[in-house]
Amino acid sequence: MRLVPASLLGPAVNGRPIRHSIFEEAMNRRALGAAIASTVALSLACSTGVQAATAAPGHGSGHQAGPRADVWVTTADRSELLHRRESVAFHSGASAQTTITVDPDRTFQSMDGFGAALTDSSAAVLAGLPARARNDAMRKLFDPAEGIGVSFLRQPVGSSDFTAEAEHYTYDDVPAGQSDFPLAHFSIAHDEQRILPLLRQARRLNPDLTVMATPWSPPAWMKTGDSLVGGRLKDDPAVYQAYARYLVKFVQAYAAAGVPIDYLTVQNEPQNRKPGGYPGTDLTAGQEAKVIAALGPLLKRASPRTRILAYDHNWSTHPDDVATTPPGESPETDYPYEILDSDAAKWVAGTAYHCYSGDPSAQSALHDAHPDKGVWFTECSGSHGATDTPEQIFRGTLTWHARTITVGTTRNWAKSVADWNIALDSAGGPHNGGCGTCTGLLTVGADGSVSTEAEYYTIGHLSKFVKPGAVRVASTNFGTTGWNGQLTDVAFRNPDGSTALVVHNENDNPRTFAVAVGEQTFEYTLPGGALATFSWPKSGALKTSKREVPLTGATATAQPAGADAALAVDGDAATRWSSGHAQEAGQYLQIDLGRTTRFDQVALDSGDNLGDYARGWELSGSDDGVTWHQLRSGAGAGQLTAVDVPGTRARYLRVTGTGSAGAWWSLADVRLYRSR
Numbered sequence: 001m002r003l004v005p006a007s008l009l010g011p012a013v014n015g016r017p018i019r020h021s022i023f024e025e026a027m028n029r030r031a032l033g034a035a036i037a038s039t040v041a042l043s044l045a046c047s048t049g050v051q052a053a054t055a056a057p058g059h060g061s062g063h064q065a066g067p068r069a070d071v072w073v074t075t076a077d078r079s080e081l082l083h084r085r086e087s088v089a090f091h092s093g094a095s096a097q098t099t100i101t102v103d104p105d106r107t108f109q110s111m112d113g114f115g116a117a118l119t120d121s122s123a124a125v126l127a128g129l130p131a132r133a134r135n136d137a138m139r140k141l142f143d144p145a146e147g148i149g150v151s152f153l154r155q156p157v158g159s160s161d162f163t164a165e166a167e168h169y170t171y172d173d174v175p176a177g178q179s180d181f182p183l184a185h186f187s188i189a190h191d192e193q194r195i196l197p198l199l200r201q202a203r204r205l206n207p208d209l210t211v212m213a214t215p216w217s218p219p220a221w222m223k224t225g226d227s228l229v230g231g232r233l234k235d236d237p238a239v240y241q242a243y244a245r246y247l248v249k250f251v252q253a254y255a256a257a258g259v260p261i262d263y264l265t266v267q268n269e270p271q272n273r274k275p276g277g278y279p280g281t282d283l284t285a286g287q288e289a290k291v292i293a294a295l296g297p298l299l300k301r302a303s304p305r306t307r308i309l310a311y312d313h314n315w316s317t318h319p320d321d322v323a324t325t326p327p328g329e330s331p332e333t334d335y336p337y338e339i340l341d342s343d344a345a346k347w348v349a350g351t352a353y354h355c356y357s358g359d360p361s362a363q364s365a366l367h368d369a370h371p372d373k374g375v376w377f378t379e380c381s382g383s384h385g386a387t388d389t390p391e392q393i394f395r396g397t398l399t400w401h402a403r404t405i406t407v408g409t410t411r412n413w414a415k416s417v418a419d420w421n422i423a424l425d426s427a428g429g430p431h432n433g434g435c436g437t438c439t440g441l442l443t444v445g446a447d448g449s450v451s452t453e454a455e456y457y458t459i460g461h462l463s464k465f466v467k468p469g470a471v472r473v474a475s476t477n478f479g480t481t482g483w484n485g486q487l488t489d490v491a492f493r494n495p496d497g498s499t500a501l502v503v504h505n506e507n508d509n510p511r512t513f514a515v516a517v518g519e520q521t522f523e524y525t526l527p528g529g530a531l532a533t534f535s536w537p538k539s540g541a542l543k544t545s546k547r548e549v550p551l552t553g554a555t556a557t558a559q560p561a562g563a564d565a566a567l568a569v570d571g572d573a574a575t576r577w578s579s580g581h582a583q584e585a586g587q588y589l590q591i592d593l594g595r596t597t598r599f600d601q602v603a604l605d606s607g608d609n610l611g612d613y614a615r616g617w618e619l620s621g622s623d624d625g626v627t628w629h630q631l632r633s634g635a636g637a638g639q640l641t642a643v644d645v646p647g648t649r650a651r652y653l654r655v656t657g658t659g660s661a662g663a664w665w666s667l668a669d670v671r672l673y674r675s676r
Helices: 022-026 032-037 120-127 131-142 189-193 195-205 237-256 285-302 319-323 335-340 343-347 361-369 390-412 454-463 563-569
Strands: 009-013 016-019 065-074 083-092 098-110 113-117 152-157 210-215 307-314 348-354 374-379 414-421 423-425 442-444 450-452 471-475 487-493 499-505 511-517 520-526 531-536 546-549 555-559 588-605 616-622 629-635 640-657 669-675
Touching: 065 454, 065 520, 098 414, 098 487, 098 499, 098 546, 098 640, 113 454, 120 131, 120 195, 120 423, 131 195, 131 442, 131 450, 152 195, 152 414, 189 195, 210 237, 210 374, 210 414, 237 285, 285 307, 285 335, 285 343, 307 335, 307 374, 335 343, 335 348, 335 361, 343 348, 348 361, 361 374, 361 390, 374 390, 390 414, 390 454, 390 487, 390 499, 390 531, 414 454, 454 531, 499 511, 520 531, 546 588, 555 563, 563 588, 563 669, 588 616, 629 640, 640 669
Parallel strands: 098 511, 113 152, 113 414, 152 210, 307 348, 348 374, 374 414, 423 442
Antiparallel strands: 009 016, 065 083, 065 531, 083 520, 098 471, 442 450, 471 487, 487 499, 499 531, 511 520, 546 669, 555 588, 588 640, 588 669, 616 629, 616 640
């Protein structure tokens, strides 16, 4: 059943699309086009604003040419699909646009890769192609030069809902009522038919490929109910040991077949207690900890390269999973925390997440609680309704995945981004139970044609440009995963020193913006809903002379008073403090840095709320919050004002508006910098 158009589609969960309210997004689709036309200028220190950038991308305002950024764009109307546009030149000086400031020296997580799952269904549709067409499809997926360079695969251990087989299977199936504790019947012969040959080909095309493995169910003889569909793992030490040995045998067998396993989880979606006709297991956190405790020592001896990931389920516990919790038991809504707080955590590298409930901020919350453990994002599938047009499906999937998965997961500490099926047929199959509306990166038609879908591009804008071993670096971000019509982005520094910046225009209208690295800037305009990757090589011209001073523990107050004052110092340009009404002289934001701090520059960033900059401003400092000294003052001219205050030491800062305007005054981000 479809309740909303595809432009508002989210992913599918257990065969059900997540539905987002039309009102939720439409109410925020403000007429930004007119605001964009009144382009704002950037004020550096106390200087006047510079001339607005010209409309043609890549041309500054008479500035000296610098390094160039390559540009690749995908539009929501399919008119451009990872299309390489003319490169754009950095230039010295300021810009007249909302500015994404990239700081390559401020780093976060390292990246393993980006991709999907080569399920049994995916293998069936790819293997069914003629050799030439199959090889073309594989190059399109895995070749870093000719294709998008998929660098991360999540492989089912046995059957999932996406299998071409009539009966679900594991690697040690025996007749009902029997068991096989010696694992004498263990065999991966099924996978040697289609899956392993394709995996070996993928590794030849991209030797940097990372492979993760996930079981949808243990063999039925290990479970209550003697079925792959539903039930629990028997609470028996002998069963925990048998299951651990089963997983180790899988890892060893795949390695012997030429496909080493880098990561392993012990159960897909362990809280999905009622899978829709496909393998699944209700594995409590306590049972998962027992499996990991048995598996860890065995895996360390048998395959030291293979690391265990916990959970492998949603950002938040799905309401259906809460509803199906057995009476008297906890729904374990803190499941990943329970694992990382247990003794089994010593065997765990981190936590894997899916997209079907909650939002990516859950990843950051877990990282903050357990900063020594990693986060991996390992599954999300697009969805569609029976009457949705191909245009609706493409636009809705591209825009939702771009802001939520491509940008949202990576800005929240994910070391990988993996969608679900890498390829499906034109009916969204074959599948045996489960999701009937899922989409893949590729669609293989009945006539042997191969077409690329939206997820090919939301993954490709990462995988083609962000290499394994890259690190995420700081970049100011204005958009949200919930849609606010602004610019959302994420940046990475590759092992060779090059930088990749991925930008998504959440708005339906074109958006013009600037990118600043050190003292260099370029300007660009993206169509509404478009996704772009900008990449540029390492260059001495892009080195920054300043480093950002952390505002950890800083607090803020404001006049007019409001609880949102703290949003100006939270390090997130997607949030903001606003005056709440027209600008008047005397309005101010006051910051307590918590201690006397030395800094040389203050950046006052009004973010992507066009026109909300102070028409006049005064910056003051204080040691005690009582006696104030003016540092600088000036006339506001644009969204970002950088105020040079060399050698300043202060505990308190106050930014006071000195002008008036009908527009509100907003501060999305206040940043301090110190010279190197």
